[in-house]
Amino acid sequence: MSQKVNLGEQFSRFTDTWSPKIVAAVNDYDVKVAKVQDEFVWHAHDETDELFFVHKGRLVIRLERSDDVVLEPGELFVVPRGVRHCPVADEGAEILLLEPAGTLNTGDADRPGTAGEPVAGSG
């Protein structure tokens, strides 16, 4: 049987940013946590929507053809597939992500990305 996941505890286990850690799986979807700081890279995921949920801090999701979305703790937003976006967290944030297993965080951007790995010390 899987274990419950305490988000605060998970975030206490790592310090690196823009490096999602897998904390749970729902069928073939991964639930990931990440610390983010400053600006990421503009990218899109042509094959999947992507859910962002803010646990702590403030995350701004810049969107190519829409107004920025500003997420505070307890708020979530789904970036539709194919929509170019750039996450930014000037003051840092702790976020939860949901997307199909294997999804690279850099999407179609011309640089390496990570699809997530188990959080250190988990389980």
Next chain:
Amino acid sequence: MSQKVNLGEQFSRFTDTWSPKIVAAVNDYDVKVAKVQDEFVWHAHDETDELFFVHKGRLVIRLERSDDVVLEPGELFVVPRGVRHCPVADEGAEILLLEPAGTLNTGDADRPGTAGEPVAGSG
């Protein structure tokens, strides 16, 4: 473009219990919010895992062949497919659910269920 979702605001829009409201979709998965109070019904979902996340209050997930899982705010648990479980919230709780669209909250229990509907006043 979809809108951001503020969980607190969503929960302020309804009072009924054990009646999930769809607040977002990620591909063919629904993100739902529900208020829960007292005991639900024992059931299983043979075709899918089910994620529970507690926003407020305390949720106990009784499991047929394992210890109870007690979830406080900021904690989540995935009930694996096929595992009989019974959610209980003696003092009431506000929870978020994630599962494939069309999943009945009663699973295989011999009684009607809901697969979720949009929250009243949403959007």
